[in-house]
Amino acid sequence: METSQRDEQFYRSMVRMRAVETELLALSSAGQLRGSLHLAQGQEALPAGAGAALRKDDYVTATYRGHGYVLAKGGPLLPIIAEILGKAAGLGGGKGGKMHLFDLEYGILGTNGIVGAAVGTAAGAAWAAQLQKTDRVALTVCGDGALNQGHVSECMNMAVLYQLPLIILCENNLYSEMTPLSRSHGDVNLAGRAAGFGLNTAQVDGNDPEAVYQVMSEAVNRARTGGGPTFIEAATYRTIGHYQADSGIGYRTAEEVEAWRAKSPLDRWAAKLGKRAPAIAAEEQAAVRAVFEEALALPGPDPLAAGTQVFA
Amino acid sequence: METSQRDEQFYRSMVRMRAVETELLALSSAGQLRGSLHLAQGQEALPAGAGAALRKDDYVTATYRGHGYVLAKGGPLLPIIAEILGKAAGLGGGKGGKMHLFDLEYGILGTNGIVGAAVGTAAGAAWAAQLQKTDRVALTVCGDGALNQGHVSECMNMAVLYQLPLIILCENNLYSEMTPLSRSHGDVNLAGRAAGFGLNTAQVDGNDPEAVYQVMSEAVNRARTGGGPTFIEAATYRTIGHYQADSGIGYRTAEEVEAWRAKSPLDRWAAKLGKRAPAIAAEEQAAVRAVFEEALALPGPDPLAAGTQVFA
């Protein structure tokens, strides 16, 4: 794909994700959406760039904030939105919910509510791909804070040991919930920690989808060709609160948030696409709105289903 | 203390430890000792050197193979041996056993049967020392394999974050049980992994008690004076099996074992002390034997004690 085509694709992808989040936030504010909602405004370049570097049959696991990666993997929107809304037609029949999106057909092996826990799943899928002698790769997305879960360290070591076709994309948004890097990491050089385990590492501007795409493509190519795992530290920022009930201010200065808003990948790519941008945005927003309308009208799960599917 | 005095102290300490292990192995072989026995033959220089660098009021935690550190901390021998033999007069009244030695008076906060688990305990004691504004330090001893427990990674990060007065002494004996470093670590540079977390690091010949003492003293001094934690990678080798039922051969070549036997710290220090060595050794061995005789004659715990002391 040419750069200009990719630019449009990135923009579409980011606008779509923002539109989905806007709808969800409205529903949540209106009391029409249960539970916590972890949005990723400001971080849209990452799923956009990463998703473009993957094949349909590659694997992805991500966090409670990872719906963007699910969208960017290319599966149909309706079952994803339906699951987030807790509908019977959702990916998980309404059982999983927002934090637990699975879609085997598109290689989505789960967003996950436990910090760090999804890294093992992706490493295992990468292991399977290797043992099956396919050239599939697995991407796992985690936060800066997640590196402090021992599970992640264990998997980093095994990824190197087995030379797994795994990419760990670390969204360094400078905070774990309300705690900044300086109060959670003895050494804030995240790529340096990964390098200590022997991983290939890269650092990237996480607010630049093209840069993310390039560094991901390199890592994906390395993984596909037996070159082993890569850890990517992506600098980014959520310009919104940790979850719907958090203003995002107080533990962060207004200036800091503003400075990062100014680096919004959506705005950057809108500027890049120039006059074409508004029409593209409108198109994506309309498509998302249509899916929400359809999804909202769907029936909820049959209460009788509550006890089923515990076992296969 | 002068070097020559220290040399004698090291030798005594190592001989004592070997003598204790020899008695234990004999008892185990004779079916007079229950459970697994994890000996540390070949690794005696580490407790000898490390113990000499600590004060009585410093803290120590170690592994199932860590009785040497308990001995080297300086507490009376009888309650230690009595506990290993499961006697009422043992440190834990026979409840803990070999893998679970505690002695608050000497800062022994537990040998531990779970790989890696004792690192948190020591880090917490170091934290307490810091919060109490004392200059106590904590030493935790773990194996090369233990670095692959996520818990240890978590503690390494926090040790740096809080600048804890903690020393992690990693006994790199090249194997986790029967599995060599090359099949358990993606990158065999253990100090490098620790450096990735921001720890001060050092590498040392773990079969040289004086070298261990020096590197430990530096780390202890740093910790006492607010300079933060240190990770020490000590190269060593157990010249015996992982536990009493393991020959130590098969997964390791006879040549490899022999090559390391030739580096035995006991032999090196015997040579160093020259003619003085045999008398010192005999003295220590006799003392150990006397303690075993005394301990073996002690009564076992009262069965009625089984249900007590679950809670304070």
Add this chain to the structure above:
Amino acid sequence: MSQMSVVEATNAALRQELARDPKVFVYGEDVAHYGGMFRVTDGLLRDFGADRVIDTPISESGFLGMGLGAAMAGMRPVAELMFIDFSLVAMDQLLNNIAKTHYMSGGSVPVPLTIITQGGGYRGAAAQHSQMLEALLLHLPGLKVVLPSNAADAKGLLAAAIRDDNPVVFINHKQLFGAKSEVPDGEHVVPLGQARTMREGTDVTLFTYSYLVGMGMQAAEEAATQGVSVEVVDLRTLNPLDWETIAASVTKTHRVVIAHEAHLRCGVGVDLSHQIQSRLFDELDAPIQVVAALDAPIPFAKELEDVVLPSPARLLEACLGAVHG
């Protein structure tokens, strides 16, 4: 007395104990500068300083292990686990180490560590953020486990937990956080191991705790209108259990319902059920019923969660069933 929410009462207990004993310190994720995800530690950093109230990384296994070490070294740490669901990443520290240290040391090493956390569903938080896991903590000996059902108990039981020389896990319920009720001003300590009879009754005893105490009271009221007198006992502490109060109530009503939000299998309900039937078999006029979560992970959708988790209707049905057979 003041009207306080459970969050405020929990905060008040922490303040009371921080002020009382310099060995106490409070730590966990987002607890210091932010004041806690649920505001339980609000203002503590400001009032007690950076040596007493400390933020941690997302390293539950590491920081609970450190709590153990700090407790052994003379402190009285209070660790916050943000959700009890996350106890699972730290189970080895909890059950292999914290719970066993005093015993393994032959009673020579006390472990005055308190862990405060919260659990529970009914909010669409789905399978990994809605659990009640007290049974896991009770199966292996060595931990005390406390679950308040109201603000006064939150304050008093937490104070007792912190003063206890043993590891105690103190579990709030997220549905109760905002619930206001009267809390004694000044020093308030509720001894561990005392159940509380919330409502006297003669036909059947409902043993429960935490959020379900309120549901139980509702069910009891409704049952009364149907001519059934339900005694409601808030267990408050699951280890130690207040066997005296339990036995007295069983020998009075001869019919028992036990209700909790956690899963049935190997849960607290079957545990208490067995203890009652094995010790008071001849006192029982009807089978003991346990109301618990259905045997499925907690689902996200409301239609499903409503089925899986206990409801006042299910409690009522069990109480009536125990009486009418």
Add this chain to the structure above:
Amino acid sequence: MSQMSVVEATNAALRQELARDPKVFVYGEDVAHYGGMFRVTDGLLRDFGADRVIDTPISESGFLGMGLGAAMAGMRPVAELMFIDFSLVAMDQLLNNIAKTHYMSGGSVPVPLTIITQGGGYRGAAAQHSQMLEALLLHLPGLKVVLPSNAADAKGLLAAAIRDDNPVVFINHKQLFGAKSEVPDGEHVVPLGQARTMREGTDVTLFTYSYLVGMGMQAAEEAATQGVSVEVVDLRTLNPLDWETIAASVTKTHRVVIAHEAHLRCGVGVDLSHQIQSRLFDELDAPIQVVAALDAPIPFAKELEDVVLPSPARLLEACLGAVHG
């Protein structure tokens, strides 16, 4: 039929399934080159190659998480946890992830992962290496749990576990590893969820599993000499439970003893006790008794371990007590 130890039978099941299905692979600490701490995987690397039998670091949380991912991606992994005590460092993967994935995915993602491990005491291995932790795995829905009491079942149940599309934890007992008995040659599969009546009896039923089945048989024999006829049922699978066999035996003998080595509180014994009394209350002529470990961590010294862990004498006493009151 051949005489085989439980270790050999477990090894035979692994061989059978490795040969049968290329998706099966076996991994864990020391399992490949060394052949397993307990020789359970002896020779598998040689016979099936390095892609099928793999050594891991000491990273139970990581490698069980990887088992989950590999199972989702089309493999049928068999992970060895060297001691079940170490499951505690991996509980989040086991209970928050492995157990819940199929349900959270709305049934769309099967998790054909088998975990083989061993537990149990009686060997002076002390508090962290002697536990039976099956109750922790049963409390939260989503895992099947299997505990063989003999070599034939070890082979047949493990084969069934590996073929099952769900996560199954298969728990051997260290005291049984060397125990030899007859094992069917060739393909041998014992369906999960079927208890087995080891000895018919009329006065009292003893439900048990794993190592205590042998103790139960001993107790039954001794009871017979004292005129008490004990039916001994080996539960074999704790989830799913074979309720039919259980109910049939209770309605026959009307007296029940349940025995296991794990702790009492929130254990399998109280679980089964409650299920029996709540469903078959009128069938019971005596209180159900549960024989379990005393409420203390497993101590090291023999004098103490003998008191904490169940013994044939305690089983006998419970059976006689159930009959004579």
